[in-house]
Amino acid sequence: MNRRAFLGSTGAVALGALAHGAPGGGRMRLAMVGTGSRGTETWGRELVSTHSSHIELVGFCDINPKRLARAPGYCGVNAPTFPAADFDRMVKETRPDAVIITTTDCFHAPYVVRTLELGANAICEKPLATEAAQCQAILETEARTGKKVITTFNARHGNADGEVKRVILSGDLGRIISAEFHEFLDVRHGADYFRRWHGKKRFSGSLLCHKASHHFDQMNWWLDAEPEQVHGFGRVAFYGKNHSFRSTHCRKCPFTSQCEFYWDITKSQRLMDLYVDAESADGYLRDGCVWDNDIDTYDSMTVEVKYANDVLMSYSLDAYMPYEGQTIAFNGEKGRLDVRMYQAQPWKVDAEAEFRLTQSFKGTKTWSVKSDPGEHGGADVKLKDLLFRPGTPDPLGKAAGSRAGVMASLIGIGARQSIETGKRVKVSELIEFPHMWAW
Numbered sequence: 001m002n003r004r005a006f007l008g009s010t011g012a013v014a015l016g017a018l019a020h021g022a023p024g025g026g027r028m029r030l031a032m033v034g035t036g037s038r039g040t041e042t043w044g045r046e047l048v049s050t051h052s053s054h055i056e057l058v059g060f061c062d063i064n065p066k067r068l069a070r071a072p073g074y075c076g077v078n079a080p081t082f083p084a085a086d087f088d089r090m091v092k093e094t095r096p097d098a099v100i101i102t103t104t105d106c107f108h109a110p111y112v113v114r115t116l117e118l119g120a121n122a123i124c125e126k127p128l129a130t131e132a133a134q135c136q137a138i139l140e141t142e143a144r145t146g147k148k149v150i151t152t153f154n155a156r157h158g159n160a161d162g163e164v165k166r167v168i169l170s171g172d173l174g175r176i177i178s179a180e181f182h183e184f185l186d187v188r189h190g191a192d193y194f195r196r197w198h199g200k201k202r203f204s205g206s207l208l209c210h211k212a213s214h215h216f217d218q219m220n221w222w223l224d225a226e227p228e229q230v231h232g233f234g235r236v237a238f239y240g241k242n243h244s245f246r247s248t249h250c251r252k253c254p255f256t257s258q259c260e261f262y263w264d265i266t267k268s269q270r271l272m273d274l275y276v277d278a279e280s281a282d283g284y285l286r287d288g289c290v291w292d293n294d295i296d297t298y299d300s301m302t303v304e305v306k307y308a309n310d311v312l313m314s315y316s317l318d319a320y321m322p323y324e325g326q327t328i329a330f331n332g333e334k335g336r337l338d339v340r341m342y343q344a345q346p347w348k349v350d351a352e353a354e355f356r357l358t359q360s361f362k363g364t365k366t367w368s369v370k371s372d373p374g375e376h377g378g379a380d381v382k383l384k385d386l387l388f389r390p391g392t393p394d395p396l397g398k399a400a401g402s403r404a405g406v407m408a409s410l411i412g413i414g415a416r417q418s419i420e421t422g423k424r425v426k427v428s429e430l431i432e433f434p435h436m437w438a439w
Protein backbone atom coordinates (compact mmCIF):
# COMPACT_ATOMS: atom_id res chain seq x y z
CA MET A 1 0.00 0.00 0.00
CA ASN A 2 1.47 3.37 -0.91
CA ARG A 3 1.73 6.26 1.55
CA ARG A 4 -1.23 8.25 0.30
CA ALA A 5 -3.52 5.24 0.24
CA PHE A 6 -2.36 4.28 3.72
CA LEU A 7 -3.00 7.72 5.15
CA GLY A 8 -6.31 7.90 3.37
CA SER A 9 -7.50 4.61 4.76
CA THR A 10 -5.99 4.58 8.22
CA GLY A 11 -4.45 7.88 9.32
CA ALA A 12 -7.51 10.03 8.80
CA VAL A 13 -9.82 7.52 10.43
CA ALA A 14 -7.57 7.17 13.46
CA LEU A 15 -7.20 10.93 13.86
CA GLY A 16 -10.91 11.33 13.42
CA ALA A 17 -11.58 8.84 16.17
CA LEU A 18 -9.27 10.71 18.53
CA ALA A 19 -10.72 14.04 17.53
CA HIS A 20 -14.26 12.97 18.12
CA GLY A 21 -14.29 12.49 21.82
CA ALA A 22 -13.80 9.75 24.30
CA PRO A 23 -14.87 6.21 23.55
CA GLY A 24 -18.49 5.90 24.66
CA GLY A 25 -19.19 9.59 24.03
CA GLY A 26 -18.26 11.02 27.46
CA ARG A 27 -15.88 13.89 28.03
CA MET A 28 -12.35 13.21 26.83
CA ARG A 29 -10.04 12.64 29.82
CA LEU A 30 -6.82 14.60 29.40
CA ALA A 31 -3.66 14.49 31.50
CA MET A 32 -0.85 17.02 31.01
CA VAL A 33 2.92 16.77 31.27
CA GLY A 34 4.72 20.13 31.23
CA THR A 35 2.83 22.69 33.31
CA GLY A 36 4.62 25.77 31.98
CA SER A 37 3.23 28.65 29.97
CA ARG A 38 1.76 26.82 26.97
CA GLY A 39 0.49 23.92 29.03
CA THR A 40 -1.36 25.79 31.75
CA GLU A 41 -2.56 28.64 29.51
CA THR A 42 -3.58 27.25 26.10
CA TRP A 43 -4.19 23.62 27.03
CA GLY A 44 -5.17 24.41 30.62
CA ARG A 45 -7.03 27.52 31.64
CA GLU A 46 -8.27 28.48 28.15
CA LEU A 47 -9.24 24.94 27.16
CA VAL A 48 -11.18 24.52 30.39
CA SER A 49 -12.99 27.81 29.84
CA THR A 50 -14.00 27.06 26.24
CA HIS A 51 -14.25 23.24 25.94
CA SER A 52 -15.27 21.89 29.37
CA SER A 53 -18.32 20.21 27.96
CA HIS A 54 -16.02 18.02 25.84
CA ILE A 55 -12.88 17.58 27.96
CA GLU A 56 -11.83 17.01 31.53
CA LEU A 57 -8.31 17.66 32.89
CA VAL A 58 -7.57 14.69 35.12
CA GLY A 59 -3.90 15.01 36.10
CA PHE A 60 -0.79 17.19 35.89
CA CYS A 61 2.90 16.27 35.80
CA ASP A 62 6.07 18.39 35.76
CA ILE A 63 9.70 18.17 36.75
CA ASN A 64 9.45 21.43 38.74
CA PRO A 65 7.37 20.85 41.93
CA LYS A 66 6.54 24.53 42.37
CA ARG A 67 5.21 25.06 38.85
CA LEU A 68 3.38 21.77 39.17
CA ALA A 69 1.68 22.73 42.44
CA ARG A 70 0.33 25.93 40.86
CA ALA A 71 -1.18 24.19 37.79
CA PRO A 72 -4.58 22.85 38.96
CA GLY A 73 -5.62 26.11 40.64
CA TYR A 74 -4.46 28.21 37.68
CA CYS A 75 -6.40 26.00 35.27
CA GLY A 76 -9.45 26.07 37.55
CA VAL A 77 -9.67 22.32 38.13
CA ASN A 78 -9.28 20.00 41.05
CA ALA A 79 -7.01 17.31 39.58
CA PRO A 80 -4.06 15.51 41.21
CA THR A 81 -0.41 16.40 40.55
CA PHE A 82 2.47 13.98 39.94
CA PRO A 83 6.24 14.62 39.89
CA ALA A 84 7.99 13.73 36.61
CA ALA A 85 9.37 10.54 38.17
CA ASP A 86 5.74 9.40 38.66
CA PHE A 87 4.56 9.98 35.08
CA ASP A 88 3.66 6.29 34.68
CA ARG A 89 1.65 6.39 37.91
CA MET A 90 -0.26 9.44 36.66
CA VAL A 91 -1.29 7.64 33.49
CA LYS A 92 -2.18 4.44 35.34
CA GLU A 93 -4.16 6.15 38.11
CA THR A 94 -5.94 8.89 36.11
CA ARG A 95 -6.64 6.73 33.00
CA PRO A 96 -6.54 9.55 30.42
CA ASP A 97 -7.76 9.06 26.86
CA ALA A 98 -4.89 11.29 25.82
CA VAL A 99 -1.85 12.97 27.39
CA ILE A 100 -1.09 16.56 26.37
CA ILE A 101 2.69 16.98 26.11
CA THR A 102 3.92 20.53 26.64
CA THR A 103 7.38 20.07 28.13
CA THR A 104 10.66 21.49 26.89
CA ASP A 105 11.05 20.26 23.27
CA CYS A 106 13.77 17.63 23.78
CA PHE A 107 11.47 15.66 26.14
CA HIS A 108 8.42 15.54 23.85
CA ALA A 109 9.35 12.30 22.11
CA PRO A 110 10.18 10.24 25.24
CA TYR A 111 6.81 11.24 26.72
CA VAL A 112 4.99 10.47 23.46
CA VAL A 113 6.54 7.00 23.37
CA ARG A 114 5.77 6.27 27.03
CA THR A 115 2.22 7.58 26.68
CA LEU A 116 1.52 5.22 23.78
CA GLU A 117 3.11 2.30 25.64
CA LEU A 118 0.87 2.98 28.64
CA GLY A 119 -2.21 2.75 26.40
CA ALA A 120 -3.18 6.41 25.89
CA ASN A 121 -3.08 8.63 22.81
CA ALA A 122 -0.60 11.53 22.68
CA ILE A 123 -1.41 15.15 21.84
CA CYS A 124 2.00 16.74 21.46
CA GLU A 125 3.12 20.33 20.97
CA LYS A 126 5.52 21.09 18.17
CA PRO A 127 8.24 20.09 17.50
CA LEU A 128 7.28 16.44 17.78
CA ALA A 129 10.96 15.52 18.04
CA THR A 130 14.40 17.13 18.10
CA GLU A 131 16.49 14.08 17.11
CA ALA A 132 16.16 11.57 14.27
CA ALA A 133 16.19 8.59 16.66
CA GLN A 134 13.20 10.11 18.47
CA CYS A 135 11.25 10.23 15.18
CA GLN A 136 12.06 6.58 14.61
CA ALA A 137 10.93 5.63 18.12
CA ILE A 138 7.61 7.48 17.76
CA LEU A 139 6.72 5.88 14.42
CA GLU A 140 7.67 2.41 15.63
CA THR A 141 5.79 2.74 18.93
CA GLU A 142 2.68 4.05 17.22
CA ALA A 143 2.74 1.11 14.79
CA ARG A 144 3.33 -1.37 17.65
CA THR A 145 0.75 -0.08 20.14
CA GLY A 146 -2.05 1.03 17.79
CA LYS A 147 -2.37 4.25 19.83
CA LYS A 148 -2.28 7.59 18.02
CA VAL A 149 -0.26 10.79 18.03
CA ILE A 150 -1.58 14.25 17.20
CA THR A 151 0.90 17.06 16.58
CA THR A 152 -0.65 20.39 17.53
CA PHE A 153 0.34 22.41 14.47
CA ASN A 154 -1.81 25.45 15.21
CA ALA A 155 -0.06 27.30 12.36
CA ARG A 156 -2.26 25.37 9.91
CA HIS A 157 -5.34 26.99 11.46
CA GLY A 158 -4.99 30.74 10.84
CA ASN A 159 -7.22 32.33 8.20
CA ALA A 160 -4.27 33.16 5.92
CA ASP A 161 -2.91 29.61 6.22
CA GLY A 162 -6.17 28.17 4.92
CA GLU A 163 -6.27 30.77 2.15
CA VAL A 164 -2.84 29.70 0.86
CA LYS A 165 -4.03 26.10 0.74
CA ARG A 166 -7.20 27.12 -1.11
CA VAL A 167 -5.26 29.10 -3.75
CA ILE A 168 -2.95 26.14 -4.38
CA LEU A 169 -5.88 23.71 -4.58
CA SER A 170 -7.72 26.06 -7.00
CA GLY A 171 -5.16 25.30 -9.70
CA ASP A 172 -4.63 29.00 -10.52
CA LEU A 173 -0.87 28.51 -10.20
CA GLY A 174 -0.83 25.21 -12.07
CA ARG A 175 1.86 22.74 -11.06
CA ILE A 176 4.03 24.25 -8.29
CA ILE A 177 7.71 24.26 -9.26
CA SER A 178 9.33 26.14 -6.38
CA ALA A 179 8.47 27.92 -3.14
CA GLU A 180 9.96 30.46 -0.71
CA PHE A 181 9.45 31.05 3.02
CA HIS A 182 11.23 33.83 4.90
CA GLU A 183 10.59 34.32 8.61
CA PHE A 184 11.46 37.52 10.49
CA LEU A 185 11.50 37.43 14.31
CA ASP A 186 11.96 40.79 15.93
CA VAL A 187 14.12 42.12 18.75
CA ARG A 188 11.35 41.38 21.27
CA HIS A 189 9.89 38.00 20.23
CA GLY A 190 13.09 36.79 18.51
CA ALA A 191 15.30 37.89 21.41
CA ASP A 192 13.03 36.12 23.89
CA TYR A 193 14.08 32.73 22.48
CA PHE A 194 17.65 33.51 23.53
CA ARG A 195 16.64 34.34 27.12
CA ARG A 196 15.14 30.88 27.58
CA TRP A 197 16.02 27.19 27.17
CA HIS A 198 15.38 27.65 23.43
CA GLY A 199 18.84 29.26 23.10
CA LYS A 200 20.53 25.91 23.79
CA LYS A 201 20.32 23.32 21.01
CA ARG A 202 20.27 20.46 23.49
CA PHE A 203 16.84 21.60 24.71
CA SER A 204 15.21 23.01 21.56
CA GLY A 205 17.03 21.23 18.75
CA SER A 206 17.68 24.85 17.61
CA LEU A 207 15.05 27.15 16.09
CA LEU A 208 15.21 24.88 13.02
CA CYS A 209 13.22 22.42 15.15
CA HIS A 210 11.53 24.62 17.72
CA LYS A 211 10.23 27.44 15.53
CA ALA A 212 10.74 26.37 11.93
CA SER A 213 8.85 23.09 12.45
CA HIS A 214 5.71 25.24 12.09
CA HIS A 215 6.95 26.58 8.76
CA PHE A 216 8.27 23.29 7.43
CA ASP A 217 4.95 21.67 8.33
CA GLN A 218 3.01 24.45 6.61
CA MET A 219 5.08 23.99 3.45
CA ASN A 220 4.71 20.19 3.55
CA TRP A 221 0.95 20.61 3.98
CA TRP A 222 0.51 23.38 1.38
CA LEU A 223 2.58 21.47 -1.19
CA ASP A 224 1.13 18.10 -0.17
CA ALA A 225 4.66 16.83 -0.48
CA GLU A 226 7.41 15.29 1.60
CA PRO A 227 11.03 16.37 1.86
CA GLU A 228 13.71 14.30 0.14
CA GLN A 229 16.92 16.30 0.57
CA VAL A 230 17.90 19.13 2.89
CA HIS A 231 20.83 21.52 3.04
CA GLY A 232 21.42 24.35 5.52
CA PHE A 233 23.67 27.13 6.72
CA GLY A 234 23.38 28.65 10.17
CA ARG A 235 25.23 31.02 12.51
CA VAL A 236 24.98 32.52 15.95
CA ALA A 237 25.59 35.90 14.37
CA PHE A 238 23.83 38.33 16.71
CA TYR A 239 23.14 36.96 20.24
CA GLY A 240 25.44 34.86 22.45
CA LYS A 241 29.11 35.80 22.23
CA ASN A 242 28.42 38.74 19.93
CA HIS A 243 28.42 41.47 22.61
CA SER A 244 30.59 42.66 25.47
CA PHE A 245 27.68 43.01 27.95
CA ARG A 246 27.09 39.80 29.87
CA SER A 247 25.35 38.51 32.99
CA THR A 248 23.51 35.40 34.14
CA HIS A 249 20.09 37.09 33.91
CA CYS A 250 18.53 40.53 33.65
CA ARG A 251 17.60 40.86 37.34
CA LYS A 252 21.26 40.50 38.33
CA CYS A 253 22.77 42.49 35.46
CA PRO A 254 25.13 45.48 35.91
CA PHE A 255 24.28 46.72 32.36
CA THR A 256 20.53 47.27 32.78
CA SER A 257 20.68 50.94 31.83
CA GLN A 258 22.92 50.37 28.78
CA CYS A 259 21.63 47.10 27.29
CA GLU A 260 18.79 47.52 24.78
CA PHE A 261 17.84 43.90 25.49
CA TYR A 262 17.32 44.44 29.22
CA TRP A 263 13.96 42.89 30.07
CA ASP A 264 12.21 43.31 33.41
CA ILE A 265 10.34 40.11 34.27
CA THR A 266 9.17 41.62 37.58
CA LYS A 267 6.61 43.70 35.63
CA SER A 268 4.56 40.56 34.89
CA GLN A 269 2.89 38.95 37.89
CA ARG A 270 2.04 35.89 35.76
CA LEU A 271 5.69 35.32 34.79
CA MET A 272 6.85 35.97 38.36
CA ASP A 273 4.43 33.29 39.61
CA LEU A 274 5.21 30.83 36.82
CA TYR A 275 9.00 31.11 36.68
CA VAL A 276 10.62 33.32 39.34
CA ASP A 277 8.73 31.71 42.23
CA ALA A 278 9.72 28.28 40.88
CA GLU A 279 13.43 29.14 40.31
CA SER A 280 14.58 27.68 43.62
CA ALA A 281 13.41 24.21 42.54
CA ASP A 282 15.50 23.85 39.37
CA GLY A 283 17.57 27.01 38.87
CA TYR A 284 15.90 27.83 35.55
CA LEU A 285 16.19 31.58 34.84
CA ARG A 286 13.39 32.79 32.55
CA ASP A 287 15.10 36.18 32.05
CA GLY A 288 18.47 34.69 31.02
CA CYS A 289 21.07 36.87 29.29
CA VAL A 290 20.76 37.03 25.49
CA TRP A 291 24.57 37.45 25.43
CA ASP A 292 25.20 34.16 27.29
CA ASN A 293 28.42 32.63 25.91
CA ASP A 294 26.78 29.18 25.88
CA ILE A 295 24.05 30.13 23.39
CA ASP A 296 24.42 27.78 20.43
CA THR A 297 21.00 28.06 18.78
CA TYR A 298 21.48 29.77 15.42
CA ASP A 299 19.87 33.20 15.10
CA SER A 300 20.42 33.38 11.34
CA MET A 301 19.83 30.40 9.06
CA THR A 302 19.01 29.38 5.51
CA VAL A 303 17.66 26.01 4.36
CA GLU A 304 17.16 24.47 0.92
CA VAL A 305 14.72 21.58 0.55
CA LYS A 306 14.13 19.36 -2.46
CA TYR A 307 10.80 17.60 -2.18
CA ALA A 308 10.02 14.09 -3.40
CA ASN A 309 7.75 15.64 -6.07
CA ASP A 310 10.71 17.81 -7.25
CA VAL A 311 9.44 21.11 -5.80
CA LEU A 312 12.41 23.23 -4.63
CA MET A 313 11.93 25.30 -1.46
CA SER A 314 14.16 27.98 0.02
CA TYR A 315 13.73 29.05 3.64
CA SER A 316 15.34 31.59 5.93
CA LEU A 317 14.87 32.68 9.54
CA ASP A 318 16.46 35.69 11.21
CA ALA A 319 15.70 36.35 14.87
CA TYR A 320 17.02 39.93 15.44
CA MET A 321 14.81 41.88 13.01
CA PRO A 322 13.33 45.35 13.60
CA TYR A 323 9.88 43.96 12.82
CA GLU A 324 8.08 40.66 12.87
CA GLY A 325 6.66 38.97 9.78
CA GLN A 326 6.85 36.48 6.94
CA THR A 327 7.07 36.54 3.18
CA ILE A 328 5.91 33.38 1.43
CA ALA A 329 5.72 32.67 -2.30
CA PHE A 330 4.84 29.87 -4.68
CA ASN A 331 6.09 29.76 -8.28
CA GLY A 332 3.83 27.67 -10.48
CA GLU A 333 3.76 26.90 -14.19
CA LYS A 334 0.85 29.36 -14.58
CA GLY A 335 1.90 32.14 -12.17
CA ARG A 336 3.16 33.29 -8.79
CA LEU A 337 1.47 33.80 -5.42
CA ASP A 338 3.05 36.30 -2.99
CA VAL A 339 1.91 36.38 0.63
CA ARG A 340 3.26 39.02 3.05
CA MET A 341 2.52 39.39 6.72
CA TYR A 342 4.06 42.20 8.76
CA GLN A 343 3.15 42.57 12.40
CA ALA A 344 3.86 45.51 14.65
CA GLN A 345 4.11 43.02 17.52
CA PRO A 346 3.94 39.25 17.79
CA TRP A 347 0.49 37.71 17.33
CA LYS A 348 -1.15 41.11 16.96
CA VAL A 349 -4.84 40.37 16.86
CA ASP A 350 -5.65 42.44 13.78
CA ALA A 351 -2.69 41.17 11.75
CA GLU A 352 -3.46 41.10 8.06
CA ALA A 353 -1.90 39.03 5.28
CA GLU A 354 -1.55 40.60 1.82
CA PHE A 355 -2.14 38.19 -1.06
CA ARG A 356 -0.97 38.90 -4.63
CA LEU A 357 -1.69 36.37 -7.38
CA THR A 358 -0.12 37.05 -10.78
CA GLN A 359 -0.89 34.73 -13.66
CA SER A 360 1.45 34.63 -16.65
CA PHE A 361 0.00 36.39 -19.73
CA LYS A 362 -2.99 37.43 -17.60
CA GLY A 363 -3.32 39.94 -14.77
CA THR A 364 -2.63 40.46 -11.09
CA LYS A 365 -5.18 40.14 -8.34
CA THR A 366 -4.57 41.44 -4.81
CA TRP A 367 -6.57 40.91 -1.64
CA SER A 368 -6.03 40.71 2.08
CA VAL A 369 -6.99 38.22 4.77
CA LYS A 370 -7.50 39.32 8.36
CA SER A 371 -6.82 37.06 11.28
CA ASP A 372 -9.44 36.45 13.96
CA PRO A 373 -9.26 37.64 17.57
CA GLY A 374 -7.69 35.25 20.06
CA GLU A 375 -4.36 33.47 20.54
CA HIS A 376 -2.29 33.20 17.35
CA GLY A 377 -4.90 34.99 15.25
CA GLY A 378 -7.72 32.70 16.32
CA ALA A 379 -5.78 29.59 15.26
CA ASP A 380 -5.56 28.04 18.73
CA VAL A 381 -9.30 27.86 19.34
CA LYS A 382 -9.89 26.40 15.86
CA LEU A 383 -7.35 23.68 16.57
CA LYS A 384 -9.06 22.94 19.89
CA ASP A 385 -12.42 22.70 18.12
CA LEU A 386 -10.99 20.24 15.62
CA LEU A 387 -9.51 18.11 18.38
CA PHE A 388 -12.28 18.19 20.94
CA ARG A 389 -15.59 19.42 19.48
CA PRO A 390 -17.28 16.45 17.83
CA GLY A 391 -18.36 16.99 14.23
CA THR A 392 -15.96 19.87 13.45
CA PRO A 393 -15.34 19.59 9.70
CA ASP A 394 -11.80 19.49 8.29
CA PRO A 395 -12.17 20.09 4.53
CA LEU A 396 -8.56 21.27 4.06
CA GLY A 397 -7.01 18.37 6.01
CA LYS A 398 -5.58 20.41 8.89
CA ALA A 399 -5.47 17.55 11.40
CA ALA A 400 -1.83 16.54 11.81
CA GLY A 401 -0.63 13.17 13.04
CA SER A 402 2.76 11.63 13.73
CA ARG A 403 3.84 11.59 10.11
CA ALA A 404 3.33 15.34 9.71
CA GLY A 405 5.15 15.93 13.00
CA VAL A 406 8.04 13.69 11.99
CA MET A 407 8.39 15.21 8.51
CA ALA A 408 8.52 18.76 9.85
CA SER A 409 11.02 17.75 12.53
CA LEU A 410 13.21 15.87 10.05
CA ILE A 411 13.68 18.95 7.87
CA GLY A 412 14.92 20.86 10.93
CA ILE A 413 17.05 17.96 12.15
CA GLY A 414 18.45 17.43 8.64
CA ALA A 415 19.23 21.14 8.25
CA ARG A 416 20.98 21.19 11.64
CA GLN A 417 23.00 18.12 10.66
CA SER A 418 23.87 19.75 7.33
CA ILE A 419 25.07 22.90 9.13
CA GLU A 420 27.17 20.80 11.51
CA THR A 421 28.70 18.51 8.83
CA GLY A 422 28.71 20.78 5.79
CA LYS A 423 26.96 18.02 3.83
CA ARG A 424 23.60 17.70 2.13
CA VAL A 425 21.24 15.32 4.00
CA LYS A 426 18.88 12.73 2.51
CA VAL A 427 15.78 12.49 4.72
CA SER A 428 15.40 8.77 3.98
CA GLU A 429 18.85 8.22 5.55
CA LEU A 430 17.91 9.94 8.82
CA ILE A 431 15.48 7.22 9.88
CA GLU A 432 14.15 3.91 8.62
CA PHE A 433 10.52 4.41 7.83
CA PRO A 434 8.19 1.57 8.82
CA HIS A 435 7.79 -0.71 5.81
CA MET A 436 4.25 0.34 4.87
CA TRP A 437 5.33 4.01 4.78
CA ALA A 438 8.37 3.59 2.50
CA TRP A 439 8.52 5.86 -0.52
Ligand SMILES: NC(=O)c1ccc[n+]([C@@H]2O[C@H](COP(=O)([O-])OP(=O)(O)OC[C@H]3O[C@@H](n4cnc5c(N)ncnc54)[C@H](O)[C@@H]3O)[C@@H](O)[C@H]2O)c1
Pocket residue numbers: 033034035036037038039061062063064067084102103104105107125126127152154210376
Ligand atom coordinates in the same frame (compact mmCIF):
# COMPACT_ATOMS: atom_id res chain seq x y z
N1 LIG B 1 2.19 25.91 19.03
C1 LIG B 1 2.48 27.06 19.62
O1 LIG B 1 2.05 28.12 19.17
C2 LIG B 1 3.32 27.07 20.86
C3 LIG B 1 3.48 28.24 21.60
C4 LIG B 1 4.26 28.19 22.76
C5 LIG B 1 4.88 27.02 23.14
N2 LIG B 1 4.71 25.90 22.39
C6 LIG B 1 5.36 24.64 22.77
O2 LIG B 1 4.97 24.28 24.08
C7 LIG B 1 6.05 23.65 24.76
C8 LIG B 1 6.23 24.32 26.11
O3 LIG B 1 6.59 25.68 25.91
P1 LIG B 1 6.44 26.75 27.08
O4 LIG B 1 6.59 28.08 26.48
O5 LIG B 1 5.25 26.42 27.88
O6 LIG B 1 7.76 26.42 27.95
P2 LIG B 1 7.89 26.49 29.53
O7 LIG B 1 9.34 26.53 29.80
O8 LIG B 1 7.03 27.57 30.08
O9 LIG B 1 7.25 25.10 30.04
C9 LIG B 1 7.88 23.87 29.91
C10 LIG B 1 7.52 23.05 31.14
O10 LIG B 1 8.05 21.73 30.99
C11 LIG B 1 8.60 21.34 32.25
N3 LIG B 1 9.58 20.28 32.02
C12 LIG B 1 10.83 20.39 31.50
N4 LIG B 1 11.41 19.18 31.40
C13 LIG B 1 10.52 18.28 31.88
C14 LIG B 1 10.53 16.88 32.02
N5 LIG B 1 11.59 16.14 31.66
N6 LIG B 1 9.44 16.27 32.53
C15 LIG B 1 8.34 17.00 32.91
N7 LIG B 1 8.28 18.34 32.78
C16 LIG B 1 9.34 18.98 32.27
C17 LIG B 1 9.17 22.62 32.83
O11 LIG B 1 9.39 22.57 34.23
C18 LIG B 1 8.11 23.62 32.44
O12 LIG B 1 7.11 23.71 33.42
C19 LIG B 1 7.27 23.77 23.86
O13 LIG B 1 7.53 22.54 23.26
C20 LIG B 1 6.87 24.77 22.80
O14 LIG B 1 7.40 24.46 21.54
C21 LIG B 1 3.93 25.91 21.27
